[in-house]
Each structure stands twice: as structure tokens, then as C-alpha cells.
Amino acid sequence: MTRGRFITLEGGEGAGKTVQAARLRDALEARGVGTVLTREPGGSPGAEEIRRLLVSGPVERWEPLAEAMLHAAARRDHLLHTIEPALERGLWVISDRFVDSMIVYQGYGQGADLGVLERLSDLSLGGFEPDLTVVLDIPVSEGLGRAAARAGSNRYERMGTDFHETVRRGFLARAESDERRYAVVDATADPDTVDRAIQKIVAARLPVLFDE
Numbered sequence: 001m002t003r004g005r006f007i008t009l010e011g012g013e014g015a016g017k018t019v020q021a022a023r024l025r026d027a028l029e030a031r032g033v034g035t036v037l038t039r040e041p042g043g044s045p046g047a048e049e050i051r052r053l054l055v056s057g058p059v060e061r062w063e064p065l066a067e068a069m070l071h072a073a074a075r076r077d078h079l080l081h082t083i084e085p086a087l088e089r090g091l092w093v094i095s096d097r098f099v100d101s102m103i104v105y106q107g108y109g110q111g112a113d114l115g116v117l118e119r120l121s122d123l124s125l126g127g128f129e130p131d132l133t134v135v136l137d138i139p140v141s142e143g144l145g146r147a148a149a150r151a152g153s154n155r156y157e158r159m160g161t162d163f164h165e166t167v168r169r170g171f172l173a174r175a176e177s178d179e180r181r182y183a184v185v186d187a188t189a190d191p192d193t194v195d196r197a198i199q200k201i202v203a204a205r206l207p208v209l210f211d212e
Contacts, residue, residue, distance in 0.1 A: 004087040008098040011136035013157050014143030015187040021096045023195045036086040039096040044081040047074035055154040064110035071102040072124040108170030109163050135175045136187035140164045
């Protein structure tokens, strides 16, 4: 059986990752590609328990490295119990956030040492990485405006504008560092346009055909 592919969607708050991940899932399944849609933090029973610790409570609840370690623990559980089993069955896995969010949010945004975070990533993932990471880029003011229009908010959405500007720069820096794995999409466009742009990237990078 051919091993599945792993695609992650990354970006700041309000970029539309959840919507676009679901659209990509639907497009793949319409073409007969079995797909699993998941998210981080979370995506497995153990990781969802850790998620509740990470997204609720006051902004200052966790020291950055401790927060990163919680993310890494959740990711390890997610990898072992959801991602790897699906890929082994030949399914494609689409994740709304993955390891890049930890490195950008806790590293660029909160100031944890980037080298330490990379080592933590290696420890939790053992060299595993996505086949493709799509970064949905949106100006901070627009993204936070979209996020504010949703019901409820989480710890990350309540962090200051300067934090989110740094996060945006972090995602773009990572995308620029490895054009083989990353692709950047303008998330200010309407959802249909963003959807088509993502499908075009997937078709170019991975062996699946979409209708024009």
C-alpha cells in the first residue's frame, strides 16, 4: 500500500486555516483520495486534553518553554495515535497547524530559544515532517478582526498586536528558509480564491489532479 501524504496549514489568527483545511479535505475526497482532517494542539484524545490547558486561562499562564513542552507532548501523542496510523493506511492527513506554530508562537512570538525548540521538535517527531506546509498570510489587523468576529476567544488571540506581528514575520521567515516544503498563499482573498490557490499548489507539489 502506498503511504499517504501529510499537509499542514499554518498562519496567524483569523487566516482561515480551519475553513481551508476542510475545503482541501473535500476536494481530495471528491477525487477518491481518503483523507483525515485534524488539528493542533489536539487531534488525538491525549492531545485534546493538553489542548484545554493551552488555549484557556490567562495569557501569562505558561512560561514559553514550558508551553512549548506541552505542545510537543501533545504533538507526540497526535503523531503516534492519529497521523502515523492514517499515513500507514494510505490516507492523506491535513492538519490545521503543526510544529511550525510551536516554533513561531513560542520562539519568535514569546522569545523561547529557537535552537532549543528545534531540538524539542526533533525529540518529539524523530525527524518526521510534513510533505507540504501552506502558510496562509494575512495582515495582523485583518486576521484579528476576523478572529474577534467568531464566538469566544482563546489565549493566543488575546495576546498583543506586537506579538502577532512577530508571529507573522516568523511564519514568513520559515517559509522563505525552505521553499521545497513551504508555500505562501495570500489569505486576504475570498475563500474560493484561496481554495483554488491551495489546490494549485497541492497539484504542483504532490501527485493529485484537480479540475481546472
